[in-house]
Amino acid sequence: MFDKSSGKAAGSASPEGVKRVFRQPSIKDIARLARVSHPTVSRALQNSPLVNPRTAEKIRKIAAESGYRASAVARGLVTRRTRTIGLVVTTVADPFTSEVVSGIEQTANDHGYSVFLADSNADPERERKVVQAFAERRVDGIIVTSSRVGALYLPMLSEMMVPIVLVNDQHPGAFVHSVMICNQEGSRAVAKHLVELGHRRIAYLGDKFGYQSDTERYAGYREALDAAGIPLYPELVVHGDGKPEAAMQAMDTLLALKSPPTAVCCYNDMSALGAMRSIYMHGLRVPEDISVAGFDDLFVASYTQPPLTTVRQPMRRMGKLAMENLLKLMSGEESEVKIKVEAELIVRESTARVK
Amino acid sequence: MFDKSSGKAAGSASPEGVKRVFRQPSIKDIARLARVSHPTVSRALQNSPLVNPRTAEKIRKIAAESGYRASAVARGLVTRRTRTIGLVVTTVADPFTSEVVSGIEQTANDHGYSVFLADSNADPERERKVVQAFAERRVDGIIVTSSRVGALYLPMLSEMMVPIVLVNDQHPGAFVHSVMICNQEGSRAVAKHLVELGHRRIAYLGDKFGYQSDTERYAGYREALDAAGIPLYPELVVHGDGKPEAAMQAMDTLLALKSPPTAVCCYNDMSALGAMRSIYMHGLRVPEDISVAGFDDLFVASYTQPPLTTVRQPMRRMGKLAMENLLKLMSGEESEVKIKVEAELIVRESTARVK
DNA sequence: TTGTAGGCGTTATCAT
């Protein structure tokens, strides 16, 4: 071995052979260069009024030249606030979720917060790890979107003692703060739209049982039918899982009925995609033979053939609202508890007057 | 004001009125309870062999009971490694990107890393802020996906002295490590497929000029046509921007030609969506009148009407590869420089023999 | 207006 000169010079490889050799400049390095004490540097960099403008200027110049970047980790240690939030999603690889995430991220960023993204993949073990990680990272708050999991890890979350906001939660009552779409009103609107087109055999192609949003959307559907004096045909209520594949199968069973529906209210756009696929594979046409409606207004809803009638959720805005809500909570303000955003019926070409 | 008792008790409201009152237990609290020194606690919790199994057990029990969570921020300060990576995307609200992000996140998580997600929104100012934030957060590495920005902030990135991996970079040569799809081969495969179906007037509906992936896909298209002895019809080469809207317009111009194409190679699936929409709006059918092919094999490609012939990019796996590559780099290993993953032709029903 | 001293919660380096 060669001799290692000069005391505690950085540069020695770590056990794992890490290459990062040179320390980033610290507040003390700047202080030395500027011939002041490091608290003065700290103050100058925070634009504190109690530092001479001239020296402040000099310090900032030196800091900029030396490529100084304040360490958020050191700051977080002393201030006990990391300006960091944790975001738990079932999976980002979902068009609904990713829009919400985008809205959250932009808003967080605008307010100087960074976001830890964690994909639970609906795996309980993973969820445990994710929450644990967020706790150790000392996030200042947490947002959970469309949690479909058995409320298993929710107690862990509340133990963390940080504010939590839920987006489209499937576990009513488990937490206080949430942003939700008006499921029932939205669903009632599409169903009513179909009724007004003269349909009477209107199917409901739902999500799995027990999810709040499915329950609410089903309620809206029933409401519209009741209002029109249409009886409930139990065989017209089927269930998928919110994804196209399962919806195809559900639609297959509807089409196998002696008297199939003339219209279908789908739980969401993804289900509608599957429903339409099934309809085409049976040699039928949308909307000539069957009307199809979705829920969400995903980007793709405008580009299906025919373009999909659906209920719009302002996903990005819901993300923004959730983050703004969380910001308030993190700064100690009390804020709205349950935020409800309105759903908007978007009529396109997948629904038509009954033959 | 009431008197504030007992020295440094937590609980005083911060200037912003923060509510978080009670400190989380620290290693010292555990030490006190276990009647050992805090380094011993540290060792026990790391399963260090140099601590008496009995005391270690006791310590772990106490830690668990008191809800102790090690502070990653304190640890990061001393170890100079945060086990954190920064992930820059143009926007997560894009089906390609979100799949890649998902792959990255899962892999990171499996290895004990947390990921900071930042959505640059293709805004240079935002990009600056994002990179700055990552620098301050002391991330151990960075992944950038599908950067379409003027390499403006890339120098900032390299200044950070942390490993960087690019996914589907549009700036050839700017960085060393990357994961890319075989654009040219994939594109050649679809174009060849169309040639074999008897098409000779095959259009290319590309992305904006200057992006590497567009250039490469165009090259693949040309290659297939050249191989078949088909001349280049310049009017059959048009450009969108990778999204449906612009692709619709590009397709409109193709259809306005005296002699329109009988097939279209689209830059990506999103463009194919727009192209198909345009075709339908002209009263034509896919694939009877015009064959359409995409690139990416997004989830939705299976559910268009008709299902889309396309080139599959293993998006999730590309994310995984990028992260694995980054993990190696972060631990000081040298690793592969340019990883190329194979593209796979997926023939569905949007392409057919020419009439 | 500036400097000195101390501490945030860990890990690392010595002793013992």
Place this chain on the structure above:
DNA sequence: ATGATAACGCCTACAA
């Protein structure tokens, strides 16, 4: 096998 002690980089009294 364990304990003292000193960092890590920053912020916040308090003193000057």
